[in-house]
Amino acid sequence: DAGITQSPRHKVTETGTPVTLRCHQTENHRYMYWYRQDPGHGLRLIHYSYGVKDTDKGEVSDGYSVSRSKTEDFLLTLESATSSQTSVYFCAISDHRADTQYFGPGTRLTVL
Amino acid sequence: AQSVAQPEDQVNVAEGNPLTVKCTYSVSGNPYLFWYVQYPNRGLQFLLKYITGDNLVKGSYGFEAEFNKSQTSFHLKKPSALVSDSALYFCAVREIQAAGNKLTFGGGTRVLVKP
Numbered sequence A: 001d002a003g004i005t006q007s008p009r010h011k012v013t014e015t016g017t018p019v020t021l022r023c024h025q026t027e028n029h030r031y032m033y034w035y036r037q038d039p040g041h042g043l044r045l046i047h048y049s050y051g052v053k054d055t056d057k058g059e060v061s062d063g064y065s066v067s068r069s070k071t072e073d074f075l076l077t078l079e080s081a082t083s084s085q086t087s088v089y090f091c092a093i094s095d096h097r098a099d100t101q102y103f104g105p106g107t108r109l110t111v112l
Numbered sequence B: 001a002q003s004v005a006q007p008e009d010q011v012n013v014a015e016g017n018p019l020t021v022k023c024t025y026s027v028s029g030n031p032y033l034f035w036y037v038q039y040p041n042r043g044l045q046f047l048l049k050y051i052t053g054d055n056l057v058k059g060s061y062g063f064e065a066e067f068n069k070s071q072t073s074f075h076l077k078k079p080s081a082l083v084s085d086s087a088l089y090f091c092a093v094r095e096i097q098a099a100g101n102k103l104t105f106g107g108g109t110r111v112l113v114k115p
Helices: none
Strands: A004-007 A010-013 A019-025 A031-038 A042-051 A054-057 A064-070 A073-078 A087-094 A107-111 B003-005 B010-014 B019-021 B024-026 B031-038 B044-050 B056-058 B064-068 B073-078 B087-095 B109-114
Touching: A004 A087, A010 A019, A019 A031, A019 A087, A019 A107, A031 A064, A031 A073, A042 A064, A042 A073, A054 A064, A073 A087, B003 B087, B010 B019, B019 B109, B024 B073, B024 B087, B031 B064, B031 B073, B044 B056, B044 B064, B044 B073, B073 B087
Parallel strands: A010 A107, B010 B109
Antiparallel strands: A004 A019, A019 A073, A031 A042, A031 A087, A042 A054, A064 A073, A087 A107, B003 B024, B019 B073, B031 B044, B031 B087, B056 B064, B064 B073, B087 B109
């Protein structure tokens, strides 16, 4: 497995609270991605990063923000969690050639 | 815009029989194509990819896929399925020049291999 960890692995929170998910890589890869996985929708891209402090939106970015202050860490923040953000969140990385993405183990988030 | 369709939500096959999981794609330019597999409560694992060259691509665990440009398809195949191949399979596409090298995933196909 690629050196990717995600924390926490499981989280239950209440509507309206802020939540931060962390993705950490040991591969020194340039690109990092956040996806959410929902039944029937496959994986949808939330945000991605193409370098330190360089980020951009994906197809479902509303309600999410990201930060990347170091190559190895990519944080996903839900400023005010809603029930529609209950999902499984995956981080992925790829190197400068960016032809293959490798995925972390996922974080299961439940917003009550 | 790029898109992927996996027309079957579930595929059932007997152990030892051939397995095929279908995928069609749409891109405005040349595609990079990928297959991933997800076992229960796990992340996605990379199986194989088509970038260029031979249309038949071989990957992990005995899987292969055939790129067909005229039919815009990239079907995943395995000659003899195992019970342990039961999992969720995702096809993904990227245009070679896509900003951020972003992938678009299909909705997934669940494969159930029965003993």
